[in-house]
Amino acid sequence: MKQAQVCVVGGGCVGLTLALGLVKANISVVVIDAAAKQALPGDDYGLRVSALSLASQALFESLNVWPEIMAQRACAYTHMDVRDQDSFGKIAFNSDELDLPQLGHIVENDIIRYALINELEKHSQATLMFETRYQQIHQSENDVFITLESGEPVIAKLLVAADGANSSVRKQFNLPITFKDYDHNAIVATVKTAEPHNNTARQVFLPTGPLAFLPLADKHTHSIVWSTSPEHCQSLLAMDDADFNKAVMAALDGQCGLCEIQSQRAAFPLKMRYAQQWVAGKVVLIGDAAHTIHPLAGLGMNLGLKDVSYLIELLSEQHIEFASDRTLRDYERTRKLDAQKHIAMMQGLKELFAGTHPVKKLIRGVGLSMVDNLGPIKQLFAKQALGK
Known part of the structure; x- marks a missing residue:
């Protein structure tokens, strides 16, 4: 017993x-x-x-496991880049603006x-x-x-x-x-890119859902999380590696250059x-x-x-x-x-960034631009991302 x-x-x-x-x-x-x-x-x-x-991170430090995590594999990210593919909206901020060494870490x-x-x-x-x-x-x-x-x-x-x-x-x-079905599936995979990630976490909102590019310890390697409709998900899973690489690069608007998938693709409903x-x-x-x-x-x-x-x-x-x-x-x-x-x-x-309705596109563009240009509001968004 x-x-x-x-x-x-x-x-x-x-x-x-x-x-x-x-x-x-x-x-x-x-x-x-x-x-x-x-x-x-x-x-x-x-x-x-x-x-x-x-x-x-502070919780893991207090429990004395953070040194072991860092000794294995972790990537500090110092920049965030969030943009809407279908409008002119964009938010970008970095750890220097908040007087911090980093914004967070990407860890397996x-x-x-x-x-x-x-x-x-x-x-x-x-x-x-x-x-x-x-x-x-x-x-x-x-x-x-x-x-x-x-x-x-x-x-x-x-x-x-x-x-x-x-x-x-x-x-x-x-x-x-x-319970609510988001009517999205998430595809996860590891991708290598021609350009280094420069410790930047990227997210682009597509008409079908958001694509996150998360930097890993190798400066050319990212973990991607692509949330999209079940139909589009099946289409992406059915592609061969060459076509999937092109689809990922196009979705990210070529920000990191040519993409090369390094892992299997897995998907799960959200x-x-x-x-x-x-x-x-x-x-x-x-x-x-x-x-x-x-x-x-x-x-x-x-x-x-x-x-x-x-x-x-x-x-x-x-x-x-x-x-x-x-x-x-x-x-x-x-x-x-x-x-x-x-x-x-x-x-x-999710609802604001879904679809291509002209009014939604205008709100997204104006809203993101206002946040990006107004210091106090931008810091509020950043602190939320930091878990504060």
Whole structure:
């Protein structure tokens, strides 16, 4: 039998970050994850990357995993270039304008996960159970009882569901969600370009959806996230490499020169999910289990890490009762408000930049140009991107 104060179901970046933060606060944790333990990433770039804000970087620094992340592979970006292909609108800003060393870092999720596991294994209060599935979850007023498929029981004072967008824990406890299909698929791939990226994160809004070019550690290599209609997605996936390279270069208006795909292309549907209830007794949702949003601003991982940071703060405080109802309701109320704000913002941006209606094109052009030329407003947008 395993016993701990907290059981985390889900060993992705968000779940592992929570586990590490809790054990560093002297709170015992068991992590259950169906996936295999993350091996040291190889020479090829992973397809899943995150644009980590400075707030997320600060969290990883406080947990002593940032040096390991930087030692493996990460790219600081100092410039952002956002433009609308169908109008004259453009925003460009850099870290010097904000008196910062960089705006953020692009990091492969596999590298983040590896660094977190590496640090967690140094702590006796952390029990990591990979390639492990649970069979049943029951709870009493004060405890949660998890039965693994092996039959072994795990007892905890709190269960945290960090098991992703299709959370089985959320479904088991019938926590309702608000759901919206963005009618977009995202294609992810690694692309090499003739021109160096110059530590610039680029995003262009196309009539069919946004294309992000994210700089990687090699100065000529980018991770791309192309959000587009399901029909256009299938067309792009069906292209041979030569035609896909041309399509990518044309979509980016040749900003980085000739493109050469370096990886397989993967695609996944984009959906907004928002749990109407994040707490059920001693079960709580975090990260994608609680909310998923459109990736056009790269906020998904950062939003989940903000859940983690606040939950660590609340659970680390000295209370007579660990993970009291009051504590969990505080977490739910505070983080739901922030998630709602970001979901609404992403929906508004998606709708504004979709299509070729002349009025929309005019609003986009004038709006982006105003932001680019008005210092205080521009800084407000930049700080939002930094996770502040």
